[in-house]
Amino acid sequence: MNLNQIVYRQKALEDIAEIVQSLAIENPNVAKLFRKYLEETTTAIAQMPKIGSQRHFKHPDLANVRFVPMKHFKKHLIFYQVSDNKLHIIRIVHGARNLPALFN
Numbered sequence: 582m583n584l585n586q587i588v589y590r591q592k593a594l595e596d597i598a599e600i601v602q603s604l605a606i607e608n609p610n611v612a613k614l615f616r617k618y619l620e621e622t623t624t625a626i627a628q629m630p631k632i633g634s635q636r637h638f639k640h641p642d643l644a645n646v647r648f649v650p651m652k653h654f655k656k657h658l659i660f661y662q663v664s665d666n667k668l669h670i671i672r673i674v675h676g677a678r679n680l681p682a683l684f685n
Contacts, residue, residue: 584628584663584667586667587624587670588667588668588669588670589670592671592672596672596673596674597673600673601615614653615654618651618653619651619654622649622652622659623668623670626661630647630663630668632649633647633648633649633661636648645662645663646671647660647661648660649661650676651673657673657675657676658673658675660673
């Protein structure tokens with residue numbers, strides 16, 4: 582299955598902006614690499630949507646959520662859902678964060 586469209590939810594866009602801003606303070610080149618590998622990882626997910634591990638949350642809007650570590654930024658997890666032949670990027674967060682609190 583190859584998905585036709587990648588859609589970033591508002592929270593995911595906010596996550597990206599926050600991560601890139603934080604990385605850019607330390608090293609602008611790392612921030613650019615983050616964006617590059619984010620695009621590569623989401624493209625790989627779109628080509629093989631079941632690549633990620635399924636995660637179960639209590640909230641019904643989060644049914645069938647999967648996650649995958651980002652390429653070269655393995656501590657950052659991309660959470661996504663698939664529907665209507667679209668890949669919906671829900672959040673991009675550091676794996677050390679309190680995930681149940683973020684999603685419930």
